[in-house]
Amino acid sequence: MLEKPYKNVSFIYSHLxxxxxxxxxxxxxxxxxxxxxxxxxxxxxxxxxNGKIAExxxxxxxNYTSCDYSLNMLKQVSSKRNSRVCADMAAxxxxxxxxxxxxxxDSINYITNRTSLQNFFNEVAxxxxxxxxxxFDVSLEKNSxxxxxxxxxxxxxxxxxxxxxxxxxxxxxxxxxxxxxTFSNGTKVQEIHKQKIYHFNDYFDLIENxxxxxSKCYDAFAFKQATSDxxxxxxxxxxx
Ligand SMILES: C[S@@+](CC[C@H](N)C(=O)[O-])C[C@H]1O[C@@H](n2cnc3c(N)ncnc32)[C@H](O)[C@@H]1O
Numbered sequence: 001m002l003e004k005p006y007k008n009v010s011f012i013y014s015h016l017x018x019x020x021x022x023x024x025x026x027x028x029x030x031x032x033x034x035x036x037x038x039x040x041x042x043x044x045x046x047x048x049x050n051g052k053i054a055e056x057x058x059x060x061x062x063n064y065t066s067c068d069y070s071l072n073m074l075k076q077v078s079s080k081r082n083s084r085v086c087a088d089m090a091a092x093x094x095x096x097x098x099x100x101x102x103x104x105x106d107s108i109n110y111i112t113n114r115t116s117l118q119n120f121f122n123e124v125a126x127x128x129x130x131x132x133x134x135x136f137d138v139s140l141e142k143n144s145x146x147x148x149x150x151x152x153x154x155x156x157x158x159x160x161x162x163x164x165x166x167x168x169x170x171x172x173x174x175x176x177x178x179x180x181x182t183f184s185n186g187t188k189v190q191e192i193h194k195q196k197i198y199h200f201n202d203y204f205d206l207i208e209n210x211x212x213x214x215s216k217c218y219d220a221f222a223f224k225q226a227t228s229d230x231x232x233x234x235x236x237x238x239x240x
Pocket of ligand 1: 005006017046047048049050051052053067068069070073087088089090103104105106107110111
């Protein structure tokens with residue numbers, strides 16, 4: 001049975017990401033939050049997944065809201081300091097603003113067409129306070145080409161068998177991940193994850209049409225300028 005992305009991958013996500021250094025990632029986001037001139041009063045994490053970053057950052061910030069469209073991912077968020085909201089990032093349900101908004105780990109690449117990506121930036125603009133800042137990373141083509149082979153893997157975690165096949169289609173610039181999952185009761189499901197690998201300049205073009213501007217664009221995990229040859233770029237947006 002074909003299922004919605006992350007409905008079932010949520011059960012093996014912590015295993016798939018076991019080698020990711022979330023402490024380093026959270027510290028980097030914390031450093032980026034200092035681009036604000038004052039301490040943020042409230043924070044929104046978009047596409048928070050199972051809340052690994054929230055576990056680390058909710059201690060440092062008050063009024064921390066985590067949002068993701070996968071209820072099963074949200075259920076695994078263990079931090080009790082943050083509010084959790086199940087929502088699509090392309091239709092944010094907030095009627096107040098946040099001082100600091102962020103998203104990690106290629107989540108934005110799950111928006112697979114330019115119109116939706118444009119809507120997403122407009123949605124964030126509506127939720128960002130006057131002097132707030134929004135930071136997110138994106139995976140670029142070099143990253144897809146470099147890691148596609150590593151993402152072909154299989155294993156077993158908590159009695160759940162899985163196999164992941166990954167391929168990058170250079171023509172439509174979609175990075176596909178196919179997950180076949182067999183639960184311990186024999187139930188088999190499949191998820192197909194599609195991520196759009198936009199051109200580096202697409203982000204600048206789309207952001208230009210919003211009330212936001214690109215204040216910084218770093219090579220991810222660093223503070224030097226990203227280029228179209230970077231593997232991952234970290235955007236920092238502010239209000240015009
Ligand atoms: C690669 S995971 C990253 C999760 C987390 N940020 C991390 O660093 O581990 C991508 C996340 O994006 C979420 N996601 C994908 N499309 C979404 C959408 N349209 N709205 C909200 N969340 C979405 C998925 O449910 C998943 O939790």
